[in-house]
Amino acid sequence: MAPEEKSHARKSSSVKHRGPVQLRRARKDEGTTTDERLLDERDPTDWVHTDPWRVLRIQSEFIEGFGTLAEVPRAVAVFGSARTPVDHPDYAAGRALGASLAKAGYAVITGGGPGAMEAANRGASESGGYSIGLGIELPFEEGLNEWVDLGINFRYFFARKTMFVKYSQAFICLPGGFGTLDELFEALTLVQTRKVTRFPIILFGQEYWSPLVDWIRGTLERSxxxxxxxxxxxxxxxDIEEAVQIVVKAQQGVDEAVLMGTEDK
Structure with missing residues (x-):
């Protein structure tokens, strides 16, 4: 065959495209398009329970959280027991605290559940503030409380915790159980190790929290x-106003440090 004929033969061979991939001549071709295989076929579903897929799901939670919360105003995270009754003094304190934070210009972020969390969300919402709830998938809770203006539900505790720390200027802990203690000690560890700086941690309720602080001082520090x-x-x-002022003063320190850094440049 003449060179011209060989060249013509190559050009006339059938060409298949699979996305950006080009296939020519006797290459194996499945005879279907990518869309057809995606939409028509039902494969085994075990892959949705594999770790690589979970990594993508975790990534999506971070993306959703960062994207949703990136433009919220300065905020304070308020923690407390989901089991606090509406007629309990701790509920009234949480409601008043949420209102006071809102009046000071802070959004209120809670776990979005009932009890003390609802109280803080309610106080912020009733005072015209921004009330945010970061919920978590649990078998015994029914979702975000009705006083949440902006809510996100998370599957993973660690993704949710990151949002609390990243988008809060302070933590205030009302009386609570294991969940509240978990958030408290995580925040303490992050501040102690300087992963976050100028981050006040406030325990609201002398009678409730003093025994814990006494143990920390008398056992951990002493040893x-x-x-x-x-x-x-x-x-x-x-004191609610004292708690809010601790937050405000800490924020003023951050603002002054930023301003001084800007002036140095």
Missing amino acids: GKISQEDVDLLHVTD
């Missing part, structure tokens, strides 16, 4: 497991 400076990271109070 050398932590330092005096670590204990001082905790602020215990029964």
Whole structure:
């Protein structure tokens, strides 16, 4: 065959495209398009329970959280028991705290559940503030409370915790159980190790929290497991205005540090 004929033969061979991939001549071809295989075929579903797929799901939670919360105003996370009754003094305190934070210009972020979380969301909402709830998938809770203006539900605790720390300027803990303690000690660890700075942690309720602080001071500090400076990271109070002022003063310190850094440049 003449060179011209060989060239013509190559050009006239059938060409198949699979996405950006080009297939020519005797290459194996499945005879279907990618869309057809995606939409027509039902494959085994075991893959949705594999770790690689979970990684994508985790990634999506971070993307959704960052995208939703990126433009919220300065906020304070308020934690507390989901089991606090509406007629309990802790509920009234949470409601008043949410209102006071809103009046000071802060959004209120809670776990979005009932009890003390609902109280803080309610106080913020009733005072015209921004009320945010970051819920978690649990077998015994029914979703976000009705006072949440902006809500996100998470599957994974660690993704949710990241949102609390990243988008809050302070933590205030009302009396609560394991969940509240979990958030409290995670925040303490992050501040102690300087993963976050100028981040006040406030325990609201002297009677409830003082025994814990006494144990921290009398056992952990006394045995050398932590330092005096670590204990001082905790602020215990029964006064709502004092709690809010601790937050405000800490934020003023951050603003001044940023301003000084800008001026130095």
